[in-house]
Amino acid sequence: MDPLEDVLALLGTRAHLSTGMTAGGSWAVRFEPPDGVKFNTVRRGRCFLSVEGLTAPIALEEGDCFLLTHPLAFTLFSDPHAVPVDAGPLWTAAGDGLPHVGDGVDTFLLGGRFSFGDRARVLLLDGLPPVIHAPAGTGEASAVRWALEQIDAELQGRPIGSTLVAEHLAVVMLIHILRLHLAREPRAGSGLLAGLADPVVAAALRSMHARPAYPWTVAELARAGAVSRSTLAARFKETAGLGPLDYLTRWRIELAAQRLRVSDDTLATIALAVGYGSESALSTAFKRITGTSPREYRRRCAGAAAVEAAPGPASQAAG
Structure with missing residues (x-):
């Protein structure tokens, strides 16, 4: 991926x-x-x-x-x-x-x-x-x-x-x-793009994106890049700005947020799909990362979508 x-x-x-x-x-x-x-x-x-x-x-x-x-x-x-x-x-x-x-x-x-x-x-x-x-x-x-x-x-x-x-x-x-x-500027800044510029970090990123629900360990991700756990952890932190498992958690939450926005799947179904064993485990991680609960996030997105779909005056784009 x-x-x-x-x-x-x-x-x-x-x-x-x-x-x-x-x-x-x-x-x-x-x-x-x-x-x-x-x-x-x-x-x-x-x-x-x-x-x-x-x-x-x-x-x-x-x-x-x-x-x-x-x-x-x-x-x-x-x-x-x-x-x-x-x-x-x-x-x-x-x-x-x-x-x-x-x-x-x-x-x-x-x-x-x-x-x-x-x-x-x-x-x-x-x-x-x-x-x-x-x-x-x-x-x-x-x-x-x-x-x-x-x-x-x-x-x-x-x-x-x-x-x-x-x-x-x-x-x-x-x-x-x-x-x-x-x-x-492969070393400029931090985040996803900086991580992709580092072949070792990129190998770990591809693994996590290919199988986000898999219970990855740092050791397994390090093997994908043919380096030690400590080397991967240090290079991941330096380029992406956070540890590999922290990144995995955040990516799982992004996937869960997408499904909350576009589907009617239950929280339990979404939790299993993104690598959490229970609805409560997903809810705890989701609130820690986004500051809101999954249910509140879904309600807020549904309200925003309804407002966007409502007819209103057209706006002129500048530039």
Whole structure:
């Protein structure tokens, strides 16, 4: 089993593409902290990215892409002296057209965001840097460039099913950017991705994801990576940020949470499926990890789903 595939599937990863933006001359656009993971790519021209809390702006050349993985305000600009305009009113004023700022159209940006389930930050995002920059000029970014070119072609030509195809291609792009980040900074940060960059830890992760209900011991997981128990424990803690059995517990709870969200299975059935011998054992572990009981979690998710399904005013995405 591929742990990254497991996590992205469990989180219900989806891409949402926006209308893009054109700009020219001296300009700057300020964006509120995004809901989910934001991405933008410079399809034509160049600009700069400034992110709240980061000291220096990032230069974005034609073909570059970035992921904003944390909910931080950011500004895209061509001129550091330009007075930023807010993205929200800019998109509202554009209506069904393409938002534009500045004089001329020497820059074109395509953007969107990725939405995840409510456990995404714990499972994946907390272990990532606030910004991942994928420069077009690097050899490792060729797959990212390919995905972006295909997205652009779908949105320009608008064949049948173009929106769905473009959104799936954006998820492909996300995976390639995460691969690029791993290849470029295998020891940066901690969490699932850092663990996958270590072959010993990755072997243990694959074993646990393949058979999450199995009563794993550290010794058995160490044999999967052909190392000692102490070596696995130390490397797992260093890269993933917690011990191997602690990780297993958390992954089992994530699997249980998914079944609570999407199925009517009893707690006893879910407990056995994820490796707990009784409903009470699952409930104790679930509350320790999530801060709420399984029954309360199921009620809360059902209420949130009902609110989301209710008709309401459409909202305009910015950027």
